[in-house]
Amino acid sequence: MTQTPSRINVRTLQAMKKRGEKIAMLTAYDFPMAKMLDQAGVHCLLVGDSLGMVVQGYETTIPVTLDQMIYHGSMVSRAANQAMVVVDLPFPVGQISVSHTVESAARIMKETQCQAVKMEGGHQQADSIAALVDAGIPTIAHIGLRPQSVHALGGYRVQKDSERLMKDALAAQQAGAFCVLMECVPAELAKEVTEKLVVPTIGIGAGRYCDGQVLVTSDMLGWNSGYVPKFVRTFSDLRSEALDAVKQYCQEVQDGSFPGPAESF
Ligand code: KIV
Numbered sequence: 001m002t003q004t005p006s007r008i009n010v011r012t013l014q015a016m017k018k019r020g021e022k023i024a025m026l027t028a029y030d031f032p033m034a035k036m037l038d039q040a041g042v043h044c045l046l047v048g049d050s051l052g053m054v055v056q057g058y059e060t061t062i063p064v065t066l067d068q069m070i071y072h073g074s075m076v077s078r079a080a081n082q083a084m085v086v087v088d089l090p091f092p093v094g095q096i097s098v099s100h101t102v103e104s105a106a107r108i109m110k111e112t113q114c115q116a117v118k119m120e121g122g123h124q125q126a127d128s129i130a131a132l133v134d135a136g137i138p139t140i141a142h143i144g145l146r147p148q149s150v151h152a153l154g155g156y157r158v159q160k161d162s163e164r165l166m167k168d169a170l171a172a173q174q175a176g177a178f179c180v181l182m183e184c185v186p187a188e189l190a191k192e193v194t195e196k197l198v199v200p201t202i203g204i205g206a207g208r209y210c211d212g213q214v215l216v217t218s219d220m221l222g223w224n225s226g227y228v229p230k231f232v233r234t235f236s237d238l239r240s241e242a243l244d245a246v247k248q249y250c251q252e253v254q255d256g257s258f259p260g261p262a263e264s265f
Contacts, residue, residue, distance in 0.1 A: 010179075016211070023211055026046065043212070044084045046214060047073045049069065049088040070111045076114075087108050087118070095121070105132050117132065118141075165185055177199065179202060184205040223242075
């Protein structure tokens with residue numbers, strides 16, 4: 001089987017860290033969004049289980065199923081030509097047993113044709129990370145705030161336990177994770193981890209010193225109507241623009257000016 005030569009892969013990302021080149025990752029859940037992000041030059045598309053909150057309207061990521069991750073992952077994979085596609089292992093895959101983790105991740109790789117998976121966990125999940133890597137499944141370890149453990153952590157809060165963070169990061173790297181993603185940790189702590197690790201780090205709410213950044217695309221495009229976390233920068237105001245357009249459509253349907261002769265047969 002041949003791979004598109006220009007596709008970003010694990011080696012590309014590790015070389016980027018060595019050169020001090022930052023990695024841009026964004027979430028994608030469907031074909032048209034993934035096409036646009038790929039065209040814009042985003043290095044990695046993350047089919048995050050955040051889709052449970054962004055697309056499905058749940059309050060947490062916990063209800064998202066393996067089949068749903070595969071459904072969204074395959075749409076994103078079909079769209080991406082250059083970007084590496086990474087699909088999240090949903091709760092509780094990764095937390096039950098090593099064999100369940102490997103079987104589920106293998107299904108994701110086979111049925112979505114993504115290039116890597118991401119799982120929440122560090123030193124406690126080191127055996128699962130090692131087994132995934134042994135099975136030829138490139139794996140990102142997600143540490144710091146782990147949204148699938150939101151109830152155990154007592155909410156979505158900044159994770160300040162420096163010993164735990166460093167232990168998780170080193171264990172993940174030792175187990176073979178090709179990248180470590182840190183969520184909601186103080187910038188100085190993320191800097192220490194980034195300097196200590198050979199593999200790249202990607203941060204969300206983890207400051208500017210990480211080797212790369214990830215955001216939820218609908219947050220950074222201003223598409224969401226609700227709460228926007230402090231670490232998000234909104235680069236666009238899509239929701240307001242779309243709202244105006246839809247209001248105008250309703251108006252023109254009602255006043256009879258749409259459709260006009262140009263839109264009629
Ligand atoms: O599920 C997700 O989209 C994520 C990112 C927010 C890092 O894990």
